[in-house]
Amino acid sequence: MRFCVVLVGYGVSKVVDSGHPDFKAGELVWGITGWEEYSLITMPQQLNKIKYTDVPLSYYTGILGMPGLTAYAGFYDICSPKKGETVYVSAASGAVGQLVGQFAKLAGCYVVGSAGSQEKIDLLKNKFGFDDAFNYKEEQDLTAALKRCFPTGIDIYFENVGGAMLDAVLLNMREHGRIAVCGMISQYNKTQSDPVHNLFCLISKRILMQGFIEPDHRHKYPQFHEQVIQYIREGKVTYVEDVAEGLENAPSALIGLFSGKNIGKQVVLLAHE
Amino acid sequence: MRFCVVLVGYGVSKVVDSGHPDFKAGELVWGITGWEEYSLITMPQQLNKIKYTDVPLSYYTGILGMPGLTAYAGFYDICSPKKGETVYVSAASGAVGQLVGQFAKLAGCYVVGSAGSQEKIDLLKNKFGFDDAFNYKEEQDLTAALKRCFPTGIDIYFENVGGAMLDAVLLNMREHGRIAVCGMISQYNKTQSDPVHNLFCLISKRILMQGFIEPDHRHKYPQFHEQVIQYIREGKVTYVEDVAEGLENAPSALIGLFSGKNIGKQVVLLAHE
Structure with missing residues (x-):
């Protein structure tokens, strides 16, 4: 018997194909996905549609996530x-x-x-x-x-x-x-x-x-998003990310968190939009 | 220069004499008094009148205090x-x-x-x-x-x-x-x-x-007393005290608290009513 373990985390993705009525190809989503370039989503309740696209999409893994x-x-x-x-x-x-x-x-x-x-x-x-x-x-x-x-x-x-x-x-x-x-x-x-x-x-x-x-506070996402997107647009809050490019650099980026190597929110960039 | 230090604690007392209009000789009070047989009270706000006397008066140092x-x-x-x-x-x-x-x-x-x-x-x-x-x-x-x-x-x-x-x-x-x-x-x-x-x-x-x-909760004494006096009268709560007789036994009673010598609330009895 072989096990295939996929590390998961918060990510931003574009729907490539969907058999779910609420999600259509081309839509942008954020939520829990695998550490992989393409994910098969079996629990769509883990995903949320992206409402505001006038901010960097990576913000949905950080300031908006x-x-x-x-x-x-x-x-x-x-x-x-x-x-x-x-x-x-x-x-x-x-x-x-x-x-x-x-x-x-x-x-x-x-x-x-x-x-x-x-x-x-x-x-x-x-x-x-x-x-x-x-x-x-x-x-x-x-x-x-x-x-x-x-x-x-x-x-x-x-x-x-x-x-x-x-x-x-x-x-x-x-x-x-x-x-x-x-x-x-x-x-x-x-x-x-x-x-x-x-x-x-x-x-x-x-x-x-x-x-x-x-997770105990997820019902607050709507009010939180309304408040914080406004702060971002007005320049009242800013956000700094530390971007590692490519999945192959994800493990070292993770390990770096524990020695404080990252400056700001650590994200891993898999594909440019 | 000599200093006289009086240890203080919660006690039950009878007013012997009073120049304060709210307190009259013979009245029973509870609150902060000295470790002594007679106390001169200079801060009467530290004392409360005893309202219910159908319980042991020592209860005002414990269950009602x-x-x-x-x-x-x-x-x-x-x-x-x-x-x-x-x-x-x-x-x-x-x-x-x-x-x-x-x-x-x-x-x-x-x-x-x-x-x-x-x-x-x-x-x-x-x-x-x-x-x-x-x-x-x-x-x-x-x-x-x-x-x-x-x-x-x-x-x-x-x-x-x-x-x-x-x-x-x-x-x-x-x-x-x-x-x-x-x-x-x-x-x-x-x-x-x-x-x-x-x-x-x-x-x-x-x-x-x-x-x-x-001290942060003292404003709750009235509601607390009403509730607990009722519990005591109905036999819904009971209270066990460990009585040391005489001021000379107070220091050893205090020290005994730290080795768990006492059984129940430690009180020191100075005078029978």
């Missing part, structure tokens, strides 16, 4: 931002983080992001409008770095990395702070996760931590 | 219990835990508690109506113990201990579970808190963790 909704639901629904609050975003130049920072600015918050290279820090400050940013790889003491960036503490933390960063954040949170737990990329490939020691802060500071994933 | 409101607000407001859900309470025979378990039964939940002696386990099962209970000191593997007690997982965890117990709970939580973070008594006297490794579960299981303290 799963990472975009993740940033939107996590920031607005879980973090309940108020004007004037302080927001910290880790992995801030990534597919989700860059949007959280821009949403936070639109909400009237003070926003600081961290990332792992000077190039990413420049992007945060100059392209995405973060108020401040720091390279976590160059900090001896993350607790001190956050204290420097947030002398009066953090109201909202958008958690993308976990481990030692979370420990440092807990010490710097303000009372009634909110932590949206979106990802812990520093922990995914470890046999044992790094320890977190400072959870007692949850009590004294009455902190909320809420884990979430995008 | 700070621990009671802690259990009430933490369980009903933070855990949002639904009939049929599974609830786990650590330090379950303590001042707060014993009430959480009884509230959970009243809400139609399946409730398991843990404590540190056979006497406490018997109390949980036979007096407070927990569906099951285990002695955490006799378990080699807390994760396995919780798996045994909750084969389908935990919906609600009322956190009183922290550390290794929290790690085991995270692995056993169900999707969309809620953790009310009330206390971490296993951690209070450590120079470095025990590590927690399993916070990645927050994401995949979409868990909410919410730290809280009683």
